[in-house]
Amino acid sequence: MYRQNYINSLRAELVKMVSDYLSPAALHYGYSDVPLETNIKWRPLVLVLGNYSSGKSTLINEFLGADIQATGQAPTDDSFTVITYDDSASTAENVRVVEERDGKFLLHDPEYPFETLRKHGQRFASHFRLKKVNATFLETLAIIDTPGMLDSITERDRGYDYQEVIGDLAQIADLVLVVFDPHKAGTVRESYISIRETLPARTFEDRLLFVLNRIDECASFADLLQVYGTLCWNLSQITGRKDIPPICLTYSPRAMLRAGKRSGGDMSFLGHLENQREELKRAILKAPRHRLDHLATFVETHGERLGHFLEALMNYRRRLNKFRWKHTFIGFLVSLLLGASATFGLMISGILGGMDQRMLLGAGGGAALTVFFLWSTLLMKRRAARFHSRVLRDLDKLTPLENQTRRDSWQAVKGFVYAYLEKTSGRFSLAQTKKEFGAVKLVRDRGATEIREALNELAGLKDDGIFVVDSTMLPEGPSPTSAAGGSVT
Ligand SMILES: Nc1nc2c(ncn2[C@@H]2O[C@H](COP(=O)(O)OP(=O)(O)O)[C@@H](O)[C@H]2O)c(=O)[nH]1
Ligand SMILES: [Mg+2]
Incomplete structure (x- = not known):
């Protein structure tokens, strides 16, 4: 309890420090159009990026335990959806969308950290929405599902600058998942560069998590290795680094069943990678822990x-x-x-x-x-x-x-x-x-x-879970911070 109070008061102190000392000057000199704390006062945020039909929405549904987001092979969902928790319906009930609001509301309600995105205009506003869901998974964080990258010709028709929106959202996010699929394991270059340019260099890498999704579509283990190798090569080309960042290999069993069993190939490798989904889940649930660090960096950078x-x-x-x-x-x-x-x-x-x-x-x-x-x-x-x-x-x-x-x-x-x-x-x-x-x-x-x-x-204290903002909001089961590690940390 003492620790949690300490964390909460530290968080409050950081936000107050920004609003008392940095915001007045930022507003006065046109450094920012809105108070700086606007972006950091809301709940921990996880941004999910990736090319279209890489399975972002399916993955989110998998974690929420219900079909909250529309999914499909064609790039049908072209909206940015903020999915957050709502306690007006019990988590014991079926997981569902309890309330839905449009982009206009999201961009203008000061409770939310999206005021800075107003600059992206009407077209963006009509592709931005909020869903409140009674899922346990969301008790400590919110998720943003994004429309995937398209080819450059269709990009021009969007009517807003996709890369800039991604950059702005990445700045607010505490964790950014970059999702690839075996078919297009290298087309997120623009998004990656956009995030790299917006986030402060010192925290950039801590906040990114790469996911190779839909691995059940690899015909065999050898095929998976080939795809994995290609992705690693592509990533090293984009990042300009020789070391390979950790990549989580996962898939959605429900989507696999829906797609129907495919003929041929030895799929036993999937069994060895089952744990990856749980690890990814845990890594996502650690987002609140990143929040304090994120706040500290925010204060340092803007200071x-x-x-x-x-x-x-x-x-x-x-x-x-x-x-x-x-x-x-x-x-x-x-x-x-x-x-x-x-x-x-x-x-x-x-x-x-x-x-x-x-x-x-x-x-x-x-x-x-x-x-x-x-x-x-x-x-x-x-x-x-x-x-x-x-x-x-x-x-x-x-x-x-x-x-x-x-x-x-x-x-x-x-x-x-x-x-x-x-x-x-x-x-x-x-x-x-x-x-x-x-x-x-x-x-x-x-x-x-x-x-x-x-x-x-705080880091020196024994209970690692202390970084969670409010433990009463934690889901049942193992501590999300206790099983860290593996390829996704
Ligand atoms: N076999 C298989 N299909 C998947 C998987 N994940 C998603 N899909 C399918 O891929 C298509 C696109 O998924 P969706 O979640 O809409 O992708 P998004 O555009 O990234 O949100 C849908 O038809 C899904 O059913 C997976 O892990 N395995
Ligand atoms: Mg989608």
């Missing part, structure tokens, strides 16, 4: 990026101030010089002969003041505008990029810095930026370290 963003803005203002001081000083000297030469000129030319010395000095001073006034208004304005566009042209000069972390975070915020400087023409309060930087820095330097210490402490 880092926002800090970098504000630092660049402060550097801009410091440079502008320096530029102004320098030019004011030069203006002062020039005015003084011109005033003095005017006085001297008048004196020696004798034009205003008879004028006493005080009046002469007054005329010189007046000339100097006029020059200084013109300098500091008209000329300075033009020069400051030129300074501004010079900085915009070469934004990289605004910040030191001494290592890869800095280069990465700069890459992520450079566009926002440009947009903000352009929008404000560089007129913003340095004092306020400094204050906000202080808050963000606190999270970046101290908060993140403290979170990691707390996570290490």
Whole structure:
């Protein structure tokens, strides 16, 4: 109990840290359109990706214990479906869809973490929906079923950017299943790249789980090995890595029966792989454990990026101030010089002969003041505008990029810095930026370290199951965390 309270309070603390310290600056400077915590406050999420008819929906139905998602050989279901838990119907009843809502609701209800996806437009909204299901499996997490990848010609007709949607969803997800089937074991390149580009590099690999599904369709063990080999090769091509990520080999017995027994081939290998489905199930049920880690990374990444963003803005203002001081000083000297030469000129030319010395000095001073006034208004304005566009042209000069972390975070915020400087023409309060930087820095330097210490402490505790958000929500049976390992961890 103590541990669970600790975990819950840690979670709440992390979300609060984001909403108190990071969100105000993120919203103010256009770094994000919605409060940053929008994406992280909901339940743990598992995203299921893969090419069409790789058996994603069938696999989900298998875990839920009912035909919740439509399945079929043709790419019939072209929607993103969020499947979550609903306790208004008992889990003892038949598993069924208790409530269904459309994309408009999902994208606008602040309870859900999908507000950021509104930008994908009407077509996407009409292909996004929510199903609430009374399945025990969903008590600690939600699943998103996705339409599969199609070929590039049909991709264009979707009316929204599929890859971007996948990228946005992957960012919210705590676990991403990438499902292949023996027929098309290599066509998820685009999705994979899209996820890789969106997720922070340090957590990217922890969050992916590869599944080779429909293995009952391999004619024999030798055939399976061939398919497996091809998939490994394809994956190494996509990931650019030589080591092969763990791949879970599974199939749906119900779908196999439905498809009818196929002739020929020794299928006894299936018996040896039966345990893989259970392991996959357990791995999915571990998603809530990833949530704290996910939150910690979220705080670190955005703390880092926002800090970098504000630092660049402060550097801009410091440079502008320096530029102004320098030019004011030069203006002062020039005015003084011109005033003095005017006085001297008048004196020696004798034009205003008879004028006493005080009046002469007054005329010189007046000339100097006029020059200084013109300098500091008209000329300075033009020069400051030129300074501004010079900085915009070469934004990289605004910040030191001494290592890869800095280069990465700069890459992520450079566009926002440009947009903000352009929008404000560089007129913003340095004092306020400094204050906000202080808050963000606190999270970046101290908060993140403290979170990691707390996570290490938790990891060191004996009961591995403690990462589960709320044990009262756990399904009956073995602890989902106790049988980790195998090829799917
Ligand atoms: N034999 C066999 N067929 C499967 C398996 N999984 C799915 N199928 C069939 O493959 C087709 C596509 O499955 P579906 O779940 O709709 O794929 P999705 O497009 O990835 O959601 C359906 O006709 C399923 O019955 C499996 O493990 N074995
Ligand atoms: Mg499907």
